[in-house]
Amino acid sequence: MVDVLVCGLGPVGQLLALLLGDQGVRVLAIDRADDVYPLPRAAVVDDEVLRILQAVGLDGAVLADAQVQAGASVVTEDGRAVEVLAASVGRLGHPPLVSINQPAMERTLLRALADRPTVEIRRGVELETIDRRADRVDVHVRPTSGGRGERLSARYLIGCDGGGSAVRARLQVPFVGRTAPQRWIVVDALVDRPLARVPHPHFVGRAARPTVTLPMSPGRHRWEWMLHPGEDPAPFLEPAAVRAALDEWLDGETVEVERAVVYTFHTRTAATWRRGRVLLAGDAAHVMPPFAGQGFSSGARDAANLSWKLAAVLGGAPEALLDSYETERRPHVEAMQRTANLMGGIVQATTPWVVRARDAWLHAIDGTRVQRFLAANVKPLPTYGAGAFSHPPHRLPPRRAVGTLFPQTGRLDDRLPRGWVAVTTDAVAASLFEEAGVAVADPGADGAWLHDRALTFALLRPDRFVFAAGRVADVGQAVAALRGVSAT
Template sequence: MNERCAVDVVICGAGAAGLTLAIDLARRGITFRLVEKNAEPFHGSRGKGIQPRSQEIFEDLGILDRLFAVGGVYPTERRYRDDGSYTEADSIERNASTAAEPYQQPLMVPQFLTERVMRERLLELGHRPEFGCELVAFEQDDEGVSVQLASAAGTQSVRARWLVGADGGRSFVRHALEIGFAGKTLGVRALVADVQLSGLTRDCWHRFGEGDLLRQVAVCPLAGTELFQIQAPIALEAQVDLSAQGLTAFIAKRTGRDDIQVHAVSWASAYSMNARLADHYRVGQVFLVGDAAHIHPPTGGQGLNTSVQDAYNLGWKLAAVANGAPETLLDTYEQERRPIAASVLGLSTQLLQGMQRGDMRRGRDVHQLDLGYPQSSLALGHAERVGNRAPDARLRGAGGQSLRLFDLFKGAHWTLLGYGVAPGLVSPRAGLHIHLIGAHGEVIDEQGQFQDAYELALGEWVLVRPDGYVGAIVSSGSLQSLEAYLLQVGLSPVLP
């Protein structure tokens, strides 16, 4: 057995959640290893919808434009009747972007392409996943976790301060911790397959047999590829032939058409839908993120997005504690993220029930822009505004250049915005960017968009967390409470 030097974090699982956490830790200079027991990356399209809130996160992580380049918009739906005629409808609300919410529609990117872009970004930051490397055991104490890893090269021991299980619905980490996974199997089984086929156009999402579980089948062109995704409910005990010939026969039986031919299968799965939530997200020095902590039915495209946002919440907190913030900061991860997963599970299940009736409409409720942490212990001041997502706005720099609030937020730091305040009231400190907005500040709210979004009074300050949520709103007369908050999250003033 070979001993390896210690790292801050071992991340078990190199899917979307693990990659998000790795990218965030890499840009913060936190040492980690990202291990994945599978020998190669996942090559299916299971999670193909990137919701507007996740688009904002991916903008911050530096990959959003790449995802737009490889992905595409959701097509309109073509719903076929039994006589071959059809209607066309838009199940996705098409809303224009606003200054406060620049992304308003889901982006379609097959999961394997999303994760490929994420691995490329991670490589730019000097890191890569270790495929074919399995977590086989771990033990923790008050100081950290001793992890046993097995690969073709043998077994090795790694000492880490923290272990993060991003290893999916059958999580080894969750099982080893004996964390309950409450919920239920939803009594719905489905197949999903990425295929090459002929007989259908790529300009729409083809749906047959809506409202009839025994006849439903949907065939969607996958943006950024030449593939189509087949989705269909199947009987609980059905044996489904997932070969090209078998899927061709399956489609013919459900549609009554013999002109739709599957020529090759890239990936296919038959699965039972579940809605489950881990009893805890943390035990000592070990955390759960993504499907290891919650699994959803696929309706509404919530699973991958919720997983990404778990990791985005945890990453900055691990980095802060690694750099000296109080250990209690890590308690806020479960405090904030578990209620979100519970609400999203309810939404996904509700949407599944609607889909069974043929209702495929999707609106703002799936965008995740309205999710936040107003009840968090990290929310200070104005209860109706703190804990919510920090809106974007178009501004002008004092030098005349145009900029966005998201430009000021982008990166690993906290952001403190003072509205019509005097300079020098808050002492500078590492990890905090301070900007003054107003006629005599460095940033000018020329169009009033900042004020429309934040509704601050003159002399007020808004503190934006590294994950883009409002942490505090205080007046210039209450800066003592702000100073205490900054110490709580590890932002100490620079001594002269």
């Protein structure tokens, strides 16, 4: 029997297996597909994902095949581009908007998985049934090539099997939400150089044909066109029509269309993310339209959040720790879904007065402090309002210390030991933590974050969220709270 059976080796299952493997957890990861899904899906990842990839030593490898984006703009009906996302490197130490090629990123993750001795991968097997027992989960799988099925047992099963999750279906967990009435044509193309007219993602708010166009990883570009409700996609998918539609965006660049497909976007969340020893992560737990580029990014956060909790519970920590996974992640995912739908609503507007009002507002704020503020704050902050923390985080996200992702302006995480760590420059606080058996590190430049909040220390969880923070007198309380969620 393994510790964790990961069902589904898409990017979320891969990342979860890597993070668990790094903590010595025995993992069996299965997928019904023989290889990675070959076509590009996710276009961008953010700084939080790159920090998670840094934790498994892969941010450099992923960035080597990526393009850093300077920001994103909405183009109004008259062709004026207004920046709605400013993407300068901020408090997490990585660029906030980076174009990737999902299949290439997945291959990078899979290569790394081959080096994790506690992780075994089996492809070409499909999960059929789940039998939940008090002390384990039994799963019946069958080779996709046919033949006899077999039983696999694990202490925990994680469904990372995508939007159509078989794990979620077997648990009879409803996938609650809605399906958008509009469909979108997505065209991916190989390009000989970056497009001069589209240096970064553009949300083109043309009422006649809302369009999104963005650079992907080096040598690739994507276009997305909205189909009006009820519109037949067939004429738009004709190769000649696709090619003609690209022309207005080209300035002498050479383009080779890789694929043109129709997507329907959903905003859905599993009614519960945990049934006993079975949990859901990634698209199996939540899906959203791609307008904020947060589908995989949200799943990557799930993996980072869940992996250390699973490792802790397998090591003897209270099982209730696993409930904090959904408590923390669900509101954050729902905030991302709102952001994605807000961006979608802006570009998908077709009612004339709504388009006029949108454009008038964008023109009015363009170049003002309001625009700069919105562009810097459009994305929900990496903070949680409740969960596995020493005490409830402040109810206003910008005011939180406990519950927020600790900054790393340089590569702080590379200097921190794996697992729990107290960051402080105070000798007394440091010795109190060390006496209690908690690792201590100097936060370097990120000590400014403590100083600005008049804090002496921050006790960081393995996923680098602040579990407790305070002055020397608060160390004892922080250590006692840590005992409540850890094995010792």
